[in-house]
Amino acid sequence: MSIPRNWRTRQQRYSLKAEVCNTCNKHIFPPRDVCPHCAAEKQSWTNLSGQGEVFSYTTMYNAPAGFEEYAPYTMALVKLAEGPMVTAQLTDVDAQDVKIGMPVEMVTRKLSQEGEEGQILYGYKFRPMLREAA
Amino acid sequence: MRDVVIIGVGQTRVEEHWGKSLRHMAHDAVMAAMKDAGIETADALYVGNMLSGELGGQEHVGALVADFIGLRGIEAMKVEAACASGAAALRVGMFAVASGIHDVVMVCGVEKMTDAVGDEVTSGLATAADQEYEVSQGISFVGLNALLMRRYMHQFDVKHEHFAGFAVNAHKNGANNPNAMFQSPIKAETYLRASMIADPINLMDSSPVCDGAACVILAPADGYRARAKAHILASAVATDSLAIHDRRDPLTLDAVALSSQKAYAQARITPTDVDLFEVHDAFTIMAALSLEAAGFAPRGRGVCMAVDNEIGIEGRLPISTMGGLKSRGHPVGATGVYQIVEVVAQLTGQAGKNQVQGARIGMAQNIGGSGATVITHILGGV
Ligand SMILES: [Zn+2]
Numbered sequence: 001m002s003i004p005r006n007w008r009t010r011q012q013r014y015s016l017k018a019e020v021c022n023t024c025n026k027h028i029f030p031p032r033d034v035c036p037h038c039a040a041e042k043q044s045w046t047n048l049s050g051q052g053e054v055f056s057y058t059t060m061y062n063a064p065a066g067f068e069e070y071a072p073y074t075m076a077l078v079k080l081a082e083g084p085m086v087t088a089q090l091t092d093v094d095a096q097d098v099k100i101g102m103p104v105e106m107v108t109r110k111l112s113q114e115g116e117e118g119q120i121l122y123g124y125k126f127r128p129m130l131r132e133a134a
Numbered sequence: 135m136r137d138v139v140i141i142g143v144g145q146t147r148v149e150e151h152w153g154k155s156l157r158h159m160a161h162d163a164v165m166a167a168m169k170d171a172g173i174e175t176a177d178a179l180y181v182g183n184m185l186s187g188e189l190g191g192q193e194h195v196g197a198l199v200a201d202f203i204g205l206r207g208i209e210a211m212k213v214e215a216a217c218a219s220g221a222a223a224l225r226v227g228m229f230a231v232a233s234g235i236h237d238v239v240m241v242c243g244v245e246k247m248t249d250a251v252g253d254e255v256t257s258g259l260a261t262a263a264d265q266e267y268e269v270s271q272g273i274s275f276v277g278l279n280a281l282l283m284r285r286y287m288h289q290f291d292v293k294h295e296h297f298a299g300f301a302v303n304a305h306k307n308g309a310n311n312p313n314a315m316f317q318s319p320i321k322a323e324t325y326l327r328a329s330m331i332a333d334p335i336n337l338m339d340s341s342p343v344c345d346g347a348a349c350v351i352l353a354p355a356d357g358y359r360a361r362a363k364a365h366i367l368a369s370a371v372a373t374d375s376l377a378i379h380d381r382r383d384p385l386t387l388d389a390v391a392l393s394s395q396k397a398y399a400q401a402r403i404t405p406t407d408v409d410l411f412e413v414h415d416a417f418t419i420m421a422a423l424s425l426e427a428a429g430f431a432p433r434g435r436g437v438c439m440a441v442d443n444e445i446g447i448e449g450r451l452p453i454s455t456m457g458g459l460k461s462r463g464h465p466v467g468a469t470g471v472y473q474i475v476e477v478v479a480q481l482t483g484q485a486g487k488n489q490v491q492g493a494r495i496g497m498a499q500n501i502g503g504s505g506a507t508v509i510t511h512i513l514g515g516v
Contacts (some may be wrong), residue, residue: 001270009266030267036380055384056288058280058332060272064260065253067272075273077281077379085379087268087281100288111272121270 001114001121013123014108016050018084019043029084050106051129052080059095066112066121074098078126092127103129135232139362140513142171142351143475148315148463151345156186156195156246157202163347164203164242171351172361177236178209182223182243184216184467188258189250199242209236216262217416218502219243220470221509224350228369231352243471244347255343259466262503264377276340276417278378278504280332283419286385287334290434294334297418298325299440301338301460304415307447308457310487315344315463339418341464348471350478359516364481367403367495368512370396376506385434389508390427390499397497397510398429405429408512409493410452410480412473414501415459424499425453428510452490455480470500474511481515 009030011017018029023040029048034041055077063071074090076098090098091109104126111123144166146159154162160181168174179200187193193212200210215222220243227241247255259275260268268278286292302322308314320338328338355362372392378384398404405428413428415421422436430451431439444450456462456476459469477496479485485493499510 001265005266012267036375056281056285058277058284058335060274060277060332061330062252062256062274062276062332064256064269064272064274070272073272075271075277075281077285077384085384087271087273087278087377087379089272100285111270123271 003119006119006121016048016106016124018046018048018082020046027082027084029080029086049081052078052104052126054098054100054102054104055079055085056100057090057098066114076126078104086124089125090127091125105129136234137355138228138231138352138366139355139358140350140364140366140474140478141353141358141361142167142173143349143363143478144168144170145313145348145472145475146346147313148344148346148465148472150248152248154345156190156192156244157198159246159345159347160199160242160244161203163244163349164199164240167240167349167351173238173351175205176208176238176240176351178230179205179240179242180223180226181210181212182220182241182467182471183212183245184214184219185245185247185258188261189254190246195244199244214467215507215509216502217464217466218470218500218507218509219467220348220472221498221500221511222470222507224470224474224511225369225371225509227352228366231354237353237357239352240349241352241471242347242349243468245465245467246345247343247465248345267379268377274332276335277332279417279419280335281378282384282423282504283334283339283417286419286422289385292437295326296437296441297339297422298322299443299445300415300418300421301325303440303445304454304458304460307455307488308461311456311462314457314461315342316457316461335417341416341459344463344465346463346465346468346472348468348475350471350474362516364478364513364515366511367514368397368400368510370400371507371509372396374506376503378504385423387423387427387505387508389505390424390501393508393510394428394499397512401512401514403495403512407495408451408497410455410477410490410496412455412477412496412498413453413458414499415454416464416501420501421453424501428499447488447490455485455488455490470498470509473498473500474513477513481513
């Protein structure tokens with residue numbers, strides 16, 4: 001990913017910067033110019049809780065270029081509490097412990113590196129939700 | 135608008151064509167189709183291709199192929215819609231003939247994948263997905279389909295082994311197709327033992343990386359009726375979000391439903407009138423989801439058509455009749471044209487051991503990405 005492209009999407013990837021549609025009140029992530037639910041054009045900025053659950057998952061044995069150091073790793077569709085769904089890597093969990101419906105929370109981690117000298121891309125991953133001590 | 139017919143077809147065998155470049159493969163397919171149609175020139179050439187730039191550093195293949203086949207000067211351009219590029223080129227060719235702008239038009243789908251190494255092909259195929267919000271997270275194209283398959287198995291209480299019938303059927307049909315990449319049948323045990331790529335998707339759930347080219351020649355029905363091999367009864371495109379996570383419901387291929395319904399309306403038929411279906415079985419899960427959204431099976435039951443063997447040549451709805459993407463092979467931008475060549479073979483009684491008896495109406499559906507572009511063509515026999 002080029003440096004300007006990385007920079008443009010930084011708020012989404014570092015902090016799940018999202019929108020709420022002023023017309024239908026649905027949450028939108030990633031931000032768009034037109035609401036995918038009602039096609040209205042006006043939205044307001046909002047932040048997501050970063051909490052959600054695993055909708056589906058897969059273990060990647062053949063990692064794409066830049067992701068080799070993590071292979072094999074688990075990718076998931078995460079349904080966020082506010083409604084939007086994201087594609088993200090799961091972290092801090094063994095592949096065999098992942099279940100559909102498992103509560104997860106967002107963390108910021110290193111995503112990929114473009115070679116030895118290349119830029120490092122950071123962004124969201126999800127880990128099993130940490131329970132508060134009773 | 136004028137009715138459009140197909141007057142010639144040609145194809146190369148799908149395989150690893152180390153001895154042939156993209157231009158040579160396109161040449162072979164176009165020349166075979168021109169010979170079949172009995173023509174020596176055409177008004178225009180539309181080339182369906184997805185990865186020539188990404189894998190070969192070569193864009194601009196419309197002019198490249200026109201020149202290479204000895205038709206320097208004619209109108210030519212490349213049409214791209216990811217893995218649906220072949221059907222997209224056919225649709226552009228149809229526009230040209232139906233509108234009266236051109237009379238005789240050539241549509242060639244061609245893809246050269248095996249000049250690149252595995253990593254490059256993986257990245258190339260992933261260009262069909264959302265770069266900023268899917269690919270940048272570390273998912274591959276196989277991985278995206280694995281996410282769909284896992285959820286499908288969970289939500290509809292289906293086991294992985296239930297998908298075996300799709301791969302077994304494809305290989306059984308491919309065994310009788312001299313142009314197929316894989317020409318040997320497989321047993322269900324082969325499917326169960328295949329090595330995992332992105333679980334639950336194993337090697338036998340997925341179509342292979344390969345090279346190939348196919349071509350069809352279009353003309354107006356008026357003036358070419360006597361030479362027609364098949365009528366194009368419907369041509370319909372629908373779209374959805376590139377990213378699976380942006381879909382209304384990831385397990386419903388809305389663009390398949392919309393594209394199919396538009397096509398049925400144009401052809402004035404219902405799904406029960408379809409005698410055979412060239413489905414976009416790039417992965418077994420895509421076959422199941424397509425059968426459902428196209429109206430051949432209820433939601434969550436597409437896989438049952440494989441379990442109950444309703445998809446064989448003698449079945450309720452024969453699919454992948456010449457091997458499909460799994461066994462004939464999936465040279466991505468060429469696949470949509472191969473499907474049309476195969477439907478024409480069925481409608482003209484040229485399908486050999488795989489002939490669907492009495493086939494009158496054949497449907498082909500070519501999908502770009504994991505369901506973001508869906509192009510449906512329905513052909514009728516003459
Ligand atoms: Zn809205």
